[in-house]
Amino acid sequence: MSVHDGLLLIDGIESFTSLVADELENRWATGAGTLDSVCYYSLVPTGKLFRPLLLLDSAQAVGGDAAAVLPAAAGAECGHVASLIHDDIIDQDDVRRGRPSVQSKYGLGEAIVAGDALIFDLFASLAECRRNGVSDRRVVAALEAVAKAGIELCRGQSLEAEFTxxxxxxxxxxxxxxxxxxxxxxxxxxxxxxxxxxxxxxxxQALGCYGESIGTAFQIHDDLLAYLSESEVTGKPDTSDVQNGRLTLPVILAYESATPEQREQLTEALFTALDPAQGLRRLIAITSETGAVDAATALARSYAEEAKNAVLLLPPSPSRERLAFFADAVIERAY
Structure with missing residues (x-):
């Protein structure tokens, strides 16, 4: 990629980020009630906005108009933030994005209601695209795709609890x-x-495959952050997985190649009443000794490559270049 192409790529990302941030800033700012305040707090300032940016570039990569689907992009962030609110409730995490999580600041009841409201806003945002000229048929098809994804997300949450x-x-x-x-x-x-x-x-179909591959890479890397970054950088507790006894990929891979003594130490760190910080230190040591962090990193990279290959089916465009860039970015981030 030339310097000129690189600058165009960055300019495009910054432009889309600004558009989505402004849309989210205005979405709940005018309400005077508690619900509006809680939703606004959960959304602003924004996070990385990966999902909205992917939606906008997916639309443009097939010849669509980013402005026409901007409400759907904002809705994608609302749906994502709703899942974070509910995750923090389940995990009893008090910190998100470097500040008190929603239930820590506003209480459990308000957090549940706000998460529910943001999910409904996701679907309302998709329907909004009709006002921008998107056909009813395509809006309904998009609603179906997102609804199916939401149900699978819930199945994944339930399966994670069973797995743990x-x-x-x-x-x-x-x-x-x-x-x-x-x-x-x-x-x-x-x-x-x-x-x-x-x-x-x-x-x-190609962009759906791209999304699944980049999402899997994202999750693997997310589970690696406790071993690669400090909590001050990630903005969330690095001991959450240990405290909740959650089986993440580096721990699983470490267990597979560990000695009997190391396996005993792993299970003790995860499933006994060790101090979470002490348990994390033990896990960091064993995952390093067994090469599990490197192995998990390599698997995340393979999913990122799958994502980049999927978008090769699309015609060349700046959006296709950005989609390929994001596939690398999700596994190179420090938070």
Missing amino acids: ASRCFDVGTYLQVARLKTASLFRGVCASGAILGGGTPVQI
Whole structure:
């Protein structure tokens, strides 16, 4: 990529980020009630906005108009933030994006209601695209894609709870949870962007595959952050997985190649009453000794490559270049 192309890529990302941030800033700012305040707090300042950006570029990559699908992009972030609110409730996490999580600041009841409201706003945002000239048929198809992704996300959350309770160090089950809980929403936003943008069935399928692959890479890397970054950088507790006894890929891979003594130390760190910080230190040591962090990183990279290959079916464009860039960005981020 030339310097000129690189600057165009960055300019495009910054432009889309600004558009989505402004849309989210205005979405709940005018309400005077508690619900509006809670939703606004959860959305602003924004996070990385990966999902909205992927939706916009998926639409443009198939010849669509980013401005026409902007409401859907904002809705994608609302749906994502709703899942974070509910995740923090389940995990009893008090910190999100470097500040008090929603339930920590406003209480459990308000957090549940706000998460529910943001899910409904996701669907309202998709319907809004009709006002911008998107056909009813494509809006309905996009609603279906996102609804299916949301149901899979819930299945993934439920399966994760079963997996945690099973205490079974199984890579296949972990990857199934990642595909359902995380990659489903990535697939939904990319496929819906392509649908709303007027893509062909082949293009929609390619972008759905892209979304699933990049989402799986994202989740694997997310589970690596406790071993690669400090909590001050990630903006969330690095001991959450240890505290909740959650089986992440680096831990599973470490268990597979660990000595009997190391396996005993792993299970003790996860499933006994060790101080979470002490448990994390033990896990960091064992995952490093067994090469599990490197192995998990390599698997995340392979999914990112799958995503980049999927978009090769699309015609060359700045949006296709950005989609390929994001496939690398999700596994190179420090937070």
